Amino acid sequence: MADTPEAIKKSVRTYLFVGAILFIGTITTVLVATVPALDVGAHGFDKWDCILGLSIATIKASLVAFIFMHLNHEKKAVYWLFASGLCMVCSLAGLTALALGDPIFDKFFYSGH
């Protein structure tokens, strides 16, 4: 953790730089979603737009977590806490994915036959 005045002054430049990357990342996300020439995959929204959009968002979120929230140099306890939260979320998302195999998603059930 940047605790000495010199280290803090130095990290201020990093914060500004990260802020600029976050702005650029946001603009990129909007451009690839709205400008047809920058559209990836098929015309309009498809899985490639989803992957690209979420990848940019993940990079941005990681920058916020690692730089602004100082996760790049934290104590072990913090990593354990945060990682356990993330693991729970991943399990939850996994369980949701399992639910997609549920017969209620079968056409037979929702098409009124």
Place this chain on the structure above:
Amino acid sequence: MEIPYVVTPRKDTGLFNSKIAIWLFLASEVMLFGGFFSAYVFLRLGADFPWPERTLPVLPGLINTFVLIGSSVTVVFAWASLKLRDWRKFQIFMGITVFCALIFMVLKGVEYNVKLHHQALRLKDYSVIEGHLGYETEDDKPVLDHKGNKIEENLINVETSKLTFNTVRFHKPWVEELLTQAEHRHSKIVLTADVSAITREGQAAEVIAKAGEPLSIELLNRIQKTHLAARSHNGVIRTAALRDEWKKAKAANPDKRGWQIADGVNIDMAVVTPQLLSEISTVAFTVDPSAHFDFHPRDIKPAATQSRLRDDTVIDGKLLDSPMVFHHVDAIDFQHLAMKAEEKGIDPEVAIENSWLIKNSPFAKQAWEWHQGEVAKLKAQLLKDYGADKDGKAIRFPTHKELYRIGWKDFAEKAEDEGRAKLAPADAFKEEFFGPNYEARGDETFPGFSVPREQVGFESKFTPAWNPYYAIYFTITGLHGLHVIGGALVLAYYLFFGRKMYLSNPEWLANRVEIGGLFWHFVDLVWIFVFPILYLM
């Protein structure tokens, strides 16, 4: 008493206590929002309706993203200023952060407000109309209800002659509403016949309310009280009688099981009836003279001669024409109709040509024809730009939304094509936040339209009721908004009340700001996912 480890770190964790606490809290927050994002994926993949893709206005969302990112930078600067013992700079950066939170909430408020006042209607054939409803007017002035609200032209009208209330379930505000409407229409609601009841065991019936007594909550309460007392009394009598019968049956058939004798155990009503009190489950009132009453569609199940409210009030009277009157239609959406047609193997274009809307609205027909021309142009452009595969099929083709939805921007473009004036850039910019400007663009661009009630399939404002997309949109953004408010309040507290602590123990304040800042970064981190998922996908 001094609180330990708020400034200095604990030896075992290497952290001051509040930092452990905030990370524990953030871990739980990750799970909370993660759960909602999972729900979003589940709803989207399982949707049996066209998911509203890229439907929210991007500009306010984009500005809010910039605002949050900016505030994330300023909050970390505020913390750094405290570490460097520069109170003035801390005030400036924290002030900007709190101001950013304010801008965020104002923009969110505008976005919500537009949604909550925008009407959607799905016809029975699954065509969708969007726009704004009209209001009842008299001498060009809007008619107000007893609460001072303008009366929207989306009500079910019944020429009411009789009202029968369920004495237990009647909903007080609706009774009050009926009384107000009766007064407004110069009519009276009075008890149709004497209500008489046996209120004491073994005594004769007595009149508890006389015919002609006007409807009031007090009267209904009085009847309800008699009814509930009777029910309670009768319950005790019936149970005791049944218990006696059961004992007798058991004694007569000692070797049989309960279920084998159950059929033969019945109360002798001739013996029990004289002990019972009168239950009054419904009470009828006459509307004199019969009057035209309005009901909110969500409250009533309409029928030709006898309708019913959700609180079981029966309304006798002729159902009148109750069209939904749009003063301005700003979108026509055939996506759902096309989806249903495709499921049945019907050509969507044919289904649309035969839809009720195209057959009954010259404007919709004209707009659809214009739209088909635009789609043809788009197809040609995509073919020109991206070419065709070896079978001669275009590599890129219009989306379902482009094919079957005519949104307000399309209406505006159509009007401009037809030679109507363009909006000034400032007005056009405003539309990005507040939606279409009906006054400036005129009735020709966004015309009025009246939909007969029998064509209405489902109608709602753009609220969670409209479809699961709006349900999850309001849930996630609402929860995020509450976090913004909570975070901003904490940061504002440090800004306005932190001076004393700064002078006595600046390191403690710096630690507090770091904790508040961590939460604020998390709020930003969540928005980084919310924005592309809800606004751009």
